[in-house]
Amino acid sequence: MVGLKLLAGDGSLQSFELSPPSPYPAKETRDFPRIVYAAAHVVADPLSGADSLSRSAVDWDRTLAFRHRLWDLGFKIAEAMDTAQRGMGLDWNGAQELIARALAEAKARPGADLACGAGTDHLDPAAARTLGDVVAAYEEQVGFVEKHGGRVVMMASRALARVARGPDDYAFVYDRILSQAKEPVILHWLGDMFDAALAGYWGAGDIEGAMSGVLDIIARHQARIDGVKISLLDAGKEIDLRRRLPAGVRMYTGDDFNYAELIAGDGAHHSHGLLGIFDPIAPAAAAALVKLGAGDRAGYDEILAPTVPLSRKIFEAPTQYYKAGIVFLAWLNGFQDHFIMLGAMQSARRILHYSDVFRLADRAGLIVDPERACKRMKALLATYGIEG
Secondary structure: OOEEEEEOOOOOEEEEEOOOOOOOOOOOOOOOOOOEEEEOOOOEOOOOOOOOOOOOOEOHHHHHHHHHHHHHOOOEEEEOOHHHOEOOOEOHHHHHHHHHHHHHHHHOOOOOOEEEEEOOOOOOHHHOOOHHHHHHHHHHHHHHHHHOOOEEEEOOOHHHHHHOOOHHHHHHHHHHHHHHOOOOEEEEEEOOOOOHHHOOHHHOOOHHHHHHHHHHHHHHOHHHEEEEEEEOOOHHHHHHHHHHOOOOOEEEEOOOOOHHHHHHOOOOOOOEEEEOOOOOOHHHHHHHHHHHHOOOHHHHHHHHOOHHHHHHHHOOOOHHHHHHHHHHHHHHOOOOOOOOOHHHHHHHOOHHHHHHHHHHHHHOOOOOOHHHHHHHHHHHHHHOOOOO
16 A cells, blocks of 8 residues: 555644545546536646746646546536636736637547636726726627637626626626627626635625626526526525526536535536536546436445545635645646646645645545655655655
8 A cells, every 4th residue: 555644633744545546537438417617727837937926837738638638538628717727827818828729729629618718807907997998808808719719708807896886887797798799608606705806796795686686687698698607605505596597597506515416406406517626526527427417326426425525625715725726636646747836826725735635635536646646745745844
């Protein structure tokens, strides 16, 4: 057995033996019963001469190779989203290159599919003065995605959250953008636990008011909306909105705490998925979805249940730093050669957090090569003065 000593919550070092290699295959050809997008991370270029704190230095070969891995497993990809450090290391210039490159890769691969995030992150919220500023920013990004043949995820806007004075202002902006969309878009509702600047989104201070606002927008533009992605980390709120959506508009769960039950559904309704956690748990999630499609709910639960504690740890508060855990697991599993992130975000989590993520990933059957993962974890521990 492969083992090492990991940091525990009381500051002690505890011996830990790894499980056998992950049992899940790297490719899946069977259909899923749900539409599932994996929001994918980007691989930083650690040897770039660019200032890592102000420029998006990306290793394009490794970044695109990881997208092919997700396509191999049957996932669609949500590109240039929050998981790709959008607005937290990946600026709009970097996002444009990522979108263009990923769309070109998808077009060259039969069956590959993706949707791309379009927002207003090139507009400094402090510089936004009017709703027209926000509309123009959205038009630029949506136009870029559509020019390259992509479908749009209309990301929540920090600038809109700053200048809007109520639901009517949100309606004005969304009406303008949705009326111009060439293909149905996915709306993106990201809670303030992911981004504090989005507090009060949809122009209401309470959840019922916010839901009413987004439902009114959906009702006016139903034919132009594929679905709505909600990331509030509250299953009850998602279920409430899900049952109120008009026919033909999908619910895409972004709940990285409760995704297993929400995707399985309650018999009357279910959620599809657009999730950051699908990046690191993709092999297990693919195997579970095949089970669900075959009517084997017990098998689905058995596979996904161990991934939930892992996801809750990765997405623990401060939730916006979850990207570090996702990239950490990509490094452990050999999908990149280093644990360096855009903006040096790997330093956003403590070594105890990474020790816990390591344990939980192993228990979920997600360590591809235990010897390599053990070696890399020991190297990381050593940088914190923990050796042996």
